[in-house]
Amino acid sequence: MSQQPTGGPSITQERRLVTEIPGPRSQELAARKAKAVASGVAVGLPVQIVAAGGGILVDADGNQLIDLGSGIAVTTVGNSAPRVVEAVTRQVAEFTHTCFMVTPYEGYVAVAEKLNELTPGTHEKRSALFNSGAEAVENAVKIARSATGKQSVVVFDHAYHGRTNLTMAMTAKNMPYKKGFGPFASEVYRAPLSYPFRDGGLDGAEAARKAIDVIEKQVGADNLAAIVIEPIQGEGGFIVPADGFLPALVSWCRENNVVFVADEVQTGFARTGELFACDHEGVVPDLIVTAKGIAGGLPLAAVTGRAELMDAAHAGGLGGTYGGNPLACAAALAVIETIEAEGLVDRARTIGKTMIERLSALKDADPRIGEVRGRGAMIAVELVKPGTDEPDADLTKRVAAAANAQGMVVLTCGTYGNVLRFLPPLSMPDHLLDEALDILTQVFREN
Numbered sequence: 381m382s383q384q385p386t387g388g389p390s391i392t393q394e395r396r397l398v399t400e401i402p403g404p405r406s407q408e409l410a411a412r413k414a415k416a417v418a419s420g421v422a423v424g425l426p427v428q429i430v431a432a433g434g435g436i437l438v439d440a441d442g443n444q445l446i447d448l449g450s451g452i453a454v455t456t457v458g459n460s461a462p463r464v465v466e467a468v469t470r471q472v473a474e475f476t477h478t479c480f481m482v483t484p485y486e487g488y489v490a491v492a493e494k495l496n497e498l499t500p501g502t503h504e505k506r507s508a509l510f511n512s513g514a515e516a517v518e519n520a521v522k523i524a525r526s527a528t529g530k531q532s533v534v535v536f537d538h539a540y541h542g543r544t545n546l547t548m549a550m551t552a553k554n555m556p557y558k559k560g561f562g563p564f565a566s567e568v569y570r571a572p573l574s575y576p577f578r579d580g581g582l583d584g585a586e587a588a589r590k591a592i593d594v595i596e597k598q599v600g601a602d603n604l605a606a607i608v609i610e611p612i613q614g615e616g617g618f619i620v621p622a623d624g625f626l627p628a629l630v631s632w633c634r635e636n637n638v639v640f641v642a643d644e645v646q647t648g649f650a651r652t653g654e655l656f657a658c659d660h661e662g663v664v665p666d667l668i669v670t671a672k673g674i675a676g677g678l679p680l681a682a683v684t685g686r687a688e689l690m691d692a693a694h695a696g697g698l699g700g701t702y703g704g705n706p707l708a709c710a711a712a713l714a715v716i717e718t719i720e721a722e723g724l725v726d727r728a729r730t731i732g733k734t735m736i737e738r739l740s741a742l743k744d745a746d747p748r749i750g751e752v753r754g755r756g757a758m759i760a761v762e763l764v765k766p767g768t769d770e771p772d773a774d775l776t777k778r779v780a781a782a783a784n785a786q787g788m789v790v791l792t793c794g795t796y797g798n799v800l801r802f803l804p805p806l807s808m809p810d811h812l813l814d815e816a817l818d819i820l821t822q823v824f825r826e827n
């Protein structure tokens with residue numbers, strides 16, 4: 381049963397604007413940032429956050445903003461969720477680090493056990509823990525290469541896999557992720573994605589045939605270690621592939637000794653109304669990469685997969701100083717407990733139903749909304765010039781800026797910069813979600 385979550389610290393769950401956004405204190409911090417922080421590290425909305433919980437971010441000027449971003453799909457269980465605070469506080473007082481590769485501790489093993497149990501498939505699994513999504517994606521590729529003795533990797537149009545050298549090569553979009561940062565890692569090939577709004581409505585099987593044709597002609601199964609795909613693309617535009625696309629790719633991988641890797645860094649941990657997005661179609665990946673929502677904001681990532689693949693890398697071949705550090709592991713166990721205790725998978729579905737209903741009504745009244753899509757609490761609208769499918773990035777920027785000015789954190793994404801994406805924490809109460817949708821309706825009317 382879905383229930384209203386208990387939320388985090390005792391912050392009144394109301395939007396409140398007491399200054400312009402950003403207010404004077406936030407502007408002071410922005411001035412300090414400009415002098416102290418590399419300008420390559422850009423900021424979406426320069427408000428100085430001092431507290432957060434439930435569905436609210438509080439800034440240093442006393443404004444309370446509705447959070448529709450969850451720090452890019454990280455604080456799925458809410459900011460400073462009570463169980464996470466309690467578990468991390470206890471752990472920080474006990475010990476903060478030993479390096480699991482030097483002297484191990486229980487939390488790491490317990491997280492691996494939980495991941496092996498909860499990720500799709502009942503086969504024997506192993507997990508390895510890392511710090512960031514990109515690092516885990518890199519390790520999934522290392523594992524697939526080591527297990528198959530092959531080198532090539534196939535990724536998809538619109539993909540985002542991170543900002544390290546290999547994951548930049550795997551990411552599709554040049555600006556801002558890749559421009560000027562090459563040369564990139566080799567043996568990475570790109571296949572067409574199922575993108576129902578933009579591929580003429582190919583069904584999943586047809587779209588998969590097209591992708592497989594490119595893979596067979598341009599790469600060859602004999603060279604191919606892994607296909608890496610986001611089951612719902614995140615930064616690329618919250619693109620939900622047509623039904624059957626993912627299962628067809630999995631079948632082809634099985635027939636061709638190619639490792640199927642699901643990058644669930646953004647979609648994982650209850651976000652989409654299933655524990656993992658693969659679960660919507662019963663897809664069982666060989667390896668699954670998780671991060672973001674796994675640990676409530678502490679840096680943790682994982683690769684989980686078939687024991688025989690995961691065990692292929694030689695002893696000492698996987699790891700890192702901080703991977704699976706004790707604080708992050710304590711947080712992850714508390715996140716998983718929170719998802720189960722508060723029925724957050726159902727909660728994501730309820731949030732998704734409300735958002736799809738309200739945004740679809742908005743689309744019916746506004747021809748600039750080309751499509752409303754997504755699953756659970758991972759929902760987006762793609763904006764176009766009316767009567768066409770021509771992307772409207774300017775409108776997207778205007779709507780996001782107007783929503784920000786009204787005290788709402790809204791993110792954009794998409795290869796064409798024309799997608800507004802909504803990732804509310806699952807701790808957001810109904811009245812705040814309703815208010816956020818009212819504001820969006822008003823902002824579309826005025827822009």
Ligand SMILES: Cc1ncc(COP(=O)(O)O)c(C=O)c1O
Pocket residue numbers: 452511512513514515517540541542543610614615643644645646671672
């Ligand atoms: C699907 C996907 N993969 C990988 C990454 C990279 O994760 P991180 O930023 O933790 O390195 C992201 C981050 O947005 C992502 O959405």
